[in-house]
Amino acid sequence: xxxxxxxxxxxxxxxxxxxxxxxxxxxxxxxxxEFANLxxxxxxxxxxxxxxxxxxxKLEKEKKNLDLMLKKLNIGNIEPNYSCRGCQDSGYIxxxxxxCLKREINKILVSESGxxxxxxxKNVKFxxxxxxxxxxxxxxxxxxxxxxxxxxxxxxxxxxTGTGKTYLLKCMANEFIKRGKVTTLVTAYKMxxxxxxxxxxxxxxxxxxxxxxxxxxxxxxxxxxGTEVNSSALTxxxxxxxxxxxxxxxxxxxxTTNLSLADIRDQYDERIYSRIADETTIKIQFAGKDLxxxx
Numbered sequence: 001x002x003x004x005x006x007x008x009x010x011x012x013x014x015x016x017x018x019x020x021x022x023x024x025x026x027x028x029x030x031x032x033x034e035f036a037n038l039x040x041x042x043x044x045x046x047x048x049x050x051x052x053x054x055x056x057x058k059l060e061k062e063k064k065n066l067d068l069m070l071k072k073l074n075i076g077n078i079e080p081n082y083s084c085r086g087c088q089d090s091g092y093i094x095x096x097x098x099x100c101l102k103r104e105i106n107k108i109l110v111s112e113s114g115x116x117x118x119x120x121x122k123n124v125k126f127x128x129x130x131x132x133x134x135x136x137x138x139x140x141x142x143x144x145x146x147x148x149x150x151x152x153x154x155x156x157x158x159x160x161t162g163t164g165k166t167y168l169l170k171c172m173a174n175e176f177i178k179r180g181k182v183t184t185l186v187t188a189y190k191m192x193x194x195x196x197x198x199x200x201x202x203x204x205x206x207x208x209x210x211x212x213x214x215x216x217x218x219x220x221x222x223x224x225x226g227t228e229v230n231s232s233a234l235t236x237x238x239x240x241x242x243x244x245x246x247x248x249x250x251x252x253x254x255x256t257t258n259l260s261l262a263d264i265r266d267q268y269d270e271r272i273y274s275r276i277a278d279e280t281t282i283k284i285q286f287a288g289k290d291l292x293x294x295x
Contacts, residue, residue, distance in 0.1 A: 002209045003112075007104035008091050015089030018080040025070075026078040035069045039078075042066060099180045106177045109213075113185035115223075118174035119167060129164060131287065138284055139168060145282065146175040152282045153247050155254045158261070159286025165256040169221050172254060176219045184217035188257075192228040195238035214242045218251065225257040226267060236268050243275050260285075 030036045042062040049059065070078065082089040087098035097105075110118065121143045129135040142155065155172075157165045169185070176183045186194075191214060198210040214220055220242075228235060246253045255276065257264070261283070265273040277283070 003105055003108050003213060006108050007101055010104050011084075011089055011091040011101055014083045015080075018082050018089060021076065022078055022080040025076045029070060029073060029075045029078055032069070032073060035066070035073065038062065038066060038069065097182075102180050102182050103177075105182050109182070109184050109217075110173075110177075114187075114190075115166075115170060115173075115185050117170075118177070119170040120174055121171045124167075124171065135164065139171065142168065142172055142282075142284075143175060146172050147179070150250060150252050152280055153250055153252060154243075154276065154281040155252075156261075156276055156281050156283045157254070157256045157286065158259060158284070161258060163286040165286055166223055169223060169254060169256055173219070173221055176252075181218040183219045183221070184213055185221045185223070186214070187223045188225040188228050191222060191242075192235045192238075195235050198238075199234060211238070211242070215245050219254070220246060220251070221254045221256075223256050225255050226259040226263070236272065239268065240271050240275070243272065247275060247280065 030039065042059070045059055045062065066078075070076075080088070084098060084100035087093045087100060089100075091098055091101040121139060124139060126132040126136045126139075145152065145155065157168065159165055173183050173185055194210045194214075198207050201207040201210065243253065259267065261273065261277050264276060
């Protein structure tokens with residue numbers, strides 16, 4: 001089951017639960033004859049007026065009387081109380097993904113990523129960094145980028161181990177999720193393994209699902225580029241395809257790595273280097289000591 005199907009399963013369960021609760025309440029209320037008669041009259045008028053494309057104050061009065069009776073009978077809503085009023089727990093509004101569906105997708109993606117709890121920009125403590133003022137300016141610049149129109153389509157964060165790149169990645173991912181963007185976080189190792197699985201897979205749907213999330217996600221974070229066990233020609237081709245397609249489609253991509261741009265050219269190839277190093281990429285070099293050792 002892919003991420004979208006898993007998220008829709010949760011949304012549909014919410015809808016089913018709301019429908020079942022409403023149905024149970026309605027059956028209980030209908031045992032009261034006075035309520036049953038009023039409800040039947042109300043529904044008959046609703047149908048009649050709907051055919052005419054009309055609505056009058058008589059319906060409003062009948063609805064108020066129904067609500068008052070339900071309150072006296074101490075019975076809950078007889079209409080489904082959906083978790084999301086926008087899409088009524090269908091996951092879509094006018095054919096587009098509802099924000100509630102995107103939230104469920106992001107929950108699954110973050111859980112599967114193994115990155116743990118995300119971080120809010122406002123909770124960052126800059127005094128733990130070497131060169132705190134410079135780091136603060138970097139964080140402010142990238143927080144602004146997360147809320148921009150992405151004239152710069154990619155962010156390339158390079159620097160030594162433990163200098164705060166992944167921590168910044170978590171802040172940025174959290175900011176995108178707050179904006180309602182479907183956000184995928186993955187290590188370079190995990191992505192390379194998915195590429196190899198996709199290549200070897202015979203099932204067309206599974207093959208597409210393994211790579212599709214990297215191509216289609218509204219925002220993609222690739223952590224620790226260069227740590228893949230084997231940067232073969234195959235995985236390099238997949239990496240180029242993902243980076244190139246996302247740039248062509250104006251989809252934001254963030255890469256963290258211990259490698260410099262020169263190292264990228266040496267470890268991968270000229271195509272990948274040129275897509276990362278071009279003028280549409282924000283390039284930031286992290287310096288300083290390993291924060292984990294300092295702790």
